[in-house]
Amino acid sequence: MSSLTSALPPAQGTGARLARWGLYLILALFAAYYLLPLLLMIATSFKSPEEIRTGSLLSLPRELSLDAWSYAWNRACIGADCRGMAPYFLNSVAIVVPSVVLSTLFGALNGYALTKWRFRGANIVFAMILFGSFLPSQVILLPMARTLGVLGLAGSTGGLVLVHVVYGLAFTTLFFRNYYVSIPDDLVKAATIDGAGFFQIFTKIMLPLSLPILVVTIIWQFTQIWNDFLFGASFAAGGAQPVTVALNNLVNTTTGVKQYNVDMAAAMIAGLPTLVVYVLAGKYFIRGLTAGSVKG
Amino acid sequence: MATLSINNVRKQYGAVEVLKGIDLTLADGEFLVLLGPSGCGKSTLLNMIAGLETISAGEIRIDQRVVNGVHPKDRDIAMVFQSYALYPNMTVARNIGFSLEMRGQSKAERDTAVRRVAKLLQIEHLLDRKPAQLSGGQRQRVAMGRALVRDPKIFLFDEPLSNLDAKLRVDMRTEIKKLHQRLGTTVVYVTHDQIEAMTLASRIAIMKEGVVQQFAPPQEVYERPANMYVAGFIGSPTMNFVRGTLSAEGDRLGVSVGRDRGLFLPLPETPDQAPDQAGHWLGQEVILGIRPEAVTCHDPAAAAGNPALARVSCRVDVLEPTGADTITYIQLNGQEVVARIKPSDRVTEGATADFMIDMARANLFDPKTEQRI
Numbered sequence: 001m002s003s004l005t006s007a008l009p010p011a012q013g014t015g016a017r018l019a020r021w022g023l024y025l026i027l028a029l030f031a032a033y034y035l036l037p038l039l040l041m042i043a044t045s046f047k048s049p050e051e052i053r054t055g056s057l058l059s060l061p062r063e064l065s066l067d068a069w070s071y072a073w074n075r076a077c078i079g080a081d082c083r084g085m086a087p088y089f090l091n092s093v094a095i096v097v098p099s100v101v102l103s104t105l106f107g108a109l110n111g112y113a114l115t116k117w118r119f120r121g122a123n124i125v126f127a128m129i130l131f132g133s134f135l136p137s138q139v140i141l142l143p144m145a146r147t148l149g150v151l152g153l154a155g156s157t158g159g160l161v162l163v164h165v166v167y168g169l170a171f172t173t174l175f176f177r178n179y180y181v182s183i184p185d186d187l188v189k190a191a192t193i194d195g196a197g198f199f200q201i202f203t204k205i206m207l208p209l210s211l212p213i214l215v216v217t218i219i220w221q222f223t224q225i226w227n228d229f230l231f232g233a234s235f236a237a238g239g240a241q242p243v244t245v246a247l248n249n250l251v252n253t254t255t256g257v258k259q260y261n262v263d264m265a266a267a268m269i270a271g272l273p274t275l276v277v278y279v280l281a282g283k284y285f286i287r288g289l290t291a292g293s294v295k296g
Numbered sequence: 297m298a299t300l301s302i303n304n305v306r307k308q309y310g311a312v313e314v315l316k317g318i319d320l321t322l323a324d325g326e327f328l329v330l331l332g333p334s335g336c337g338k339s340t341l342l343n344m345i346a347g348l349e350t351i352s353a354g355e356i357r358i359d360q361r362v363v364n365g366v367h368p369k370d371r372d373i374a375m376v377f378q379s380y381a382l383y384p385n386m387t388v389a390r391n392i393g394f395s396l397e398m399r400g401q402s403k404a405e406r407d408t409a410v411r412r413v414a415k416l417l418q419i420e421h422l423l424d425r426k427p428a429q430l431s432g433g434q435r436q437r438v439a440m441g442r443a444l445v446r447d448p449k450i451f452l453f454d455e456p457l458s459n460l461d462a463k464l465r466v467d468m469r470t471e472i473k474k475l476h477q478r479l480g481t482t483v484v485y486v487t488h489d490q491i492e493a494m495t496l497a498s499r500i501a502i503m504k505e506g507v508v509q510q511f512a513p514p515q516e517v518y519e520r521p522a523n524m525y526v527a528g529f530i531g532s533p534t535m536n537f538v539r540g541t542l543s544a545e546g547d548r549l550g551v552s553v554g555r556d557r558g559l560f561l562p563l564p565e566t567p568d569q570a571p572d573q574a575g576h577w578l579g580q581e582v583i584l585g586i587r588p589e590a591v592t593c594h595d596p597a598a599a600a601g602n603p604a605l606a607r608v609s610c611r612v613d614v615l616e617p618t619g620a621d622t623i624t625y626i627q628l629n630g631q632e633v634v635a636r637i638k639p640s641d642r643v644t645e646g647a648t649a650d651f652m653i654d655m656a657r658a659n660l661f662d663p664k665t666e667q668r669i
Contacts, residue, residue, distance in 0.1 A: 186381035189348050190442075195369035195398035208385035 045069060045264035052260050068261035072269060076262055078249045079238075085269050087239070088246035092226060092273075094157055095242055099164035100221045106165065107172020107217060112206050114173070115180040116188045117198070126177060132170030137230055140167065148235060155237035163235055164225045171224075172217050179213040180206065215284035223274050243270045298359040298372075298449035298482050299324050300345070305354035307340055307506075314340050316506040317354070322499075325480045331493040331529070332503035338486045339454055341503075345484060346375050346452050358449060369398070371450075374443035378455040380435045382427035382442075389414075389423040392441045413441045416475075433464045440475070453485040457492065469495060490530050494518065502526050520659065524666040527585050527659065533623055536591070536633045538584040539663070542577045551584045551660070554629025564604040564656045582669065585659035588623065591635035593643065594650035604656035611648045626651060 044052065045068050046061040055062075074084035113119075114126050144163055145154070153159030183206070191201045207214075232242040241249075247270045251263050278285070300322040307315040315337045322328050330338040343349040345356055347368035355362050363371050374395075382391050390397070392413055393406040401409075414420045417437045427435060436456065443451055456472075457465045473496055476483055487493055493500050494514045501511045502525075510522035521527035527535045540553035543560065550562040561584070599605045610626040610633070617623075617639060624635045624643065635651060643649040660669040 184379055184381065186377045186379045187383060189343075189346075190375065190377060190381035191383070191394070192348065193346060193368045193373065193375050194395035194442075196394075200398065205383050205385065 041264045041268055045261055045268055047261050049257070049259060049261060065261075068259070068265040069269075071259075072250070072262045072266040076250050076266060077253055078246045079253060081239075085243060085246055085250070085266050088241055088243045089269065091157065091236075091240055091246075092243040095160050095164065095232075096222060096225045099161045099168065099225050100218055102161070103165045103168035103172050103221055104214065104217045106169055107174075108176045108207065108210060108214075109202065110169065110173040111176025111178075111180045112202050114177050115183075116185065116201075116206075126173075129170050129173045132167075133174055135170075137167065141230070141234055145234065155235070155240065157236070157240050160231060160235050160240070160242075163231050164228070167231070168221050168224065171220065175213055175217045175220070176210070179210065183209060212284065212287055215281050215287075219277055219281055219285050222277055226274050246270075299357075300328075300450060300482060300484070301357045302341075302345070303355050303357070305341070305344065305356060306352045307337070307344065307349065308352045314506050315344075315352075318506075318508055320501055320508065320511060322482055322484075325482055327476055327483045327485065327496055327498040329493040329497035329500045330484065330486045330503060331488065331490065331500050333488055333529075335505075336503040337506040338488075338503050342375075342452055342454055342484060342486045345450070346373055347371050372446075372448050373450045373452055374446055374448040375452040375454065376439045376443050376456045378458055380427075380439040380459075382435060382438055384427050386426070387423065388419065388425050388427070388430070388438050388441075391427065391438055392423075392445050395442065395446050409445050410441075413445045416444065417441050432460050433468065436460060436464075436468055440472075444475075444479075449482065451481055451483045453483065453487075455487055456485075458487070458489070472496060490532070494530070502529060519657070520668070521585070522668055524583065524585070524661050527661070531587060533588050533634045533636070535659075536584075536586045536588065537661075538586065538628065538631050538633065540582055540584050542580055542582050542660070544578060550655075551582060551658075553584065554631055559608065559629040561606045561608070561653060561655055561658075562603075563658070577669065581663050583661040583663050583666075585661055586633070586653060587657060588634045588636040589621075590654040590657040591626075591633060591637075591651055592654075593637050593641040594652045599652055602654075602656075604654060605652040606655050607650060607652050609648055610651050612643050612645055615643070615645055 040058065043058075043060055046064045046066070047055070048063075048065050048067070051062060072085055074086050075082060076084045078085070078088065110129070114122050148154045148159045148162070151159070151162075153162060187205060188201055191205055196204065226242075227244060228242065229244045229248070232245045233248075236242065236245065247266050250266050300320075302318050302320040305315060305318045306313065318341060320328065330341060332338045340349060344351050347363065347366060351364050355364055357363065358371060358373070382388075383394065386394065389407075389410050393410045396406045396409060410423070411420070414423055417440060419434065419437050419441060422430060422434055422438070427438065430438065436459075439456070453472075457468055460468060469492055472485075476496075485492075485496060497514050499511060499513050500517050502509045502517065504525055510517055510526045512520075512522075517526060518530055521530065521535075524537065528537075538551075538553050540551040540561075541557050543550060543552045543557070545560050545562070548562040550560050552558070552560050594607055599607060608628060610628055612624060612626050613632070614625040615622055616625075619639070621636045622639050622641070624637050626633050626635055626649075637643070661667065662669055
């Protein structure tokens with residue numbers, strides 16, 4: 001990143017220096033604005049109920065207590081079921097992993113076929129798939145419920161995976177199509193003459209070239225599906241619900257005093273995976289989004 | 297090693313006809329250059345030979361076998377692309393060996409074949425690199441290696457040198473020619489560069505708007521162009537086209553050019569030698585095509601022994617020395633003509649000097665059809 005800033009001319013004179021510090025100040029304010037809720041959540045999740053009642057909202061915990069976390073993880077009551085967030089967290093993993101893998105893979109295959117094996121009407125097919133990414137998710141609830149019923153997948157994890165794969169295809173296809181458009185057709189021609197078939201060209205040439213867009217698509221799909229509430233609440237039956245629905249149920253299950261520390265810990269548990277994915281792969285995400293705009 | 301015959305091949309995209317009946321036949325080991333401006337259909341024809349484009353009508357045979365419906369990998373051809381089309385994710389060695397890998401050859405067989413080709417092209421030290429780490433010339437060699445490794449019946453080249461800088465282009469051109477001499481494989485080579493066509497080809501097919509204008513050895517294309525398009529496309533500076541009238545003066549047949557058709561340039565043929573043509577064309581408008589090197593400074597010694605050399609007196613407009621020769625723009629009785637003269641010939645801009653035109657090397661064209669007479 002330092003190489004990026006060095007490309008700018010160095011600041012000169014007092015005015016420029018003031019402007020630079022003003023810029024930093026504004027950036028710091030924005031960062032604080034976005035980070036404060038997170039800080040508040042983390043701080044609260046480590047406090048005891050006693051401290052929450054007596055202390056101020058923004059103060060840091062006097063002593064770190066992991067009680068709220070462990071309670072949220074395996075003892076909190078989600079409705080009548082008091083096994084904590086853990087089973088629902090695993091539900092989410094079971095939903096997200098196959099959904100992300102399948103929707104990414106099919107999106108890549110779609111993008112490859114739409115750009116490198118252009119058939120009559122390829123543009124119309126692409127336009128229709130693209131249209132899918134503008135569909136509000138509420139619109140598909142009823143037809144999808146009917147479809148899942150007919151397929152016998154209603155209320156199952158498999159059904160929810162299908163919903164996420166189908167809904168995500170519009171986005172993944174768009175990502176891969178736009179990326180593959182920039183890969184020269186000559187590569188496919190050369191490979192055809194060399195004797196590679198449709199799937200060999202895909203696995204041996206296109207996929208190895210797709211790392212940047214793969215990362216973008218995986219992050220995008222992971223975040224979308226992990227954070228999904230609507231489909232999870234609509235299509236998953238009680239025990240198969242994802243962590244987002246469980247979080248809602250946990251917070252709304254009020255018996256006696258509100259345990260803010262447990263709520264916050266549960267919210268952190270529900271939000272951590274996407275946070276981790278961003279921290280680990282965010283660098284590639286930015287690179288992938290801008291890939292092709294500047295040839296390296 | 298193979299023959300190639302293209303019979304009345306057509307290509308249509310919807311209502312647009314891109315190739316309008318191409319007929320070309322190649323003997324074993326020939327080097328065919330498809331030459332023409334962009335959009336003339338030369339690359340389309342090459343892709344059809346490769347099997348990357350379908351054939352709308354007609355047939356293509358490789359070694360007498362009709363390949364119209366044959367998959368590219370089964371045609372026993374190899375292709376070098378303008379963009380090189382190296383697989384960016386693979387090393388040079390794997391790039392070269394990829395076609396063998398796809399054909400199920402063992403690692404050991406592949407390694408041997410790759411080493412042999414790498415040695416031939418002097419790229420052994422690059423085998424472990426990725427294409428992104430290579431220079432343009434090195435990529436070009438790898439692309440050729442990928443084509444060579446399979447020992448195909450026909451090599452197809454699609455403007456392989458146009459992405460290289462000028463000096464490297466000349467070097468690689470020579471290397472392609474050497475390779476062809478050494479391997480003797482039939483080659484089809486697409487280019488828009490007339491020098492590449494002249495230097496490499498055993499025969500050139502000049503194309504324009506989906507039609508082959510002339511299919512002949514380079515020297516014949518140069519000396520006896522089939523029409524004014526071919527004449528203008530080949531040669532630099534381009535051939536001079538001078539409007540004139542075919543006429544007879546005494547027993548000599550010639551072309552009268554310039555103001556009032558006042559300048560008579562005698563042709564080497566007499567009316568008796570070409571009676572049919574002369575009878576029809578006598579008194580008609582013709583276009584006289586003269587290569588710049590056929591117009592030189594007057595040399596009494598050479599002119600004396602050669603009746604085909606017509607002596608003219610012209611005003612010199614501009615001199616453009618190129619080192620080897622001087623390109624000279626002169627006024628031939630009111631029409632501008634380009635001459636290629638020796639630097640040692642002392643002429644000055646604005647002055648009048650004596651030139652001679654080698655009418656034995658002149659071409660006559662029909663001004664209406666632009667075809668050679």
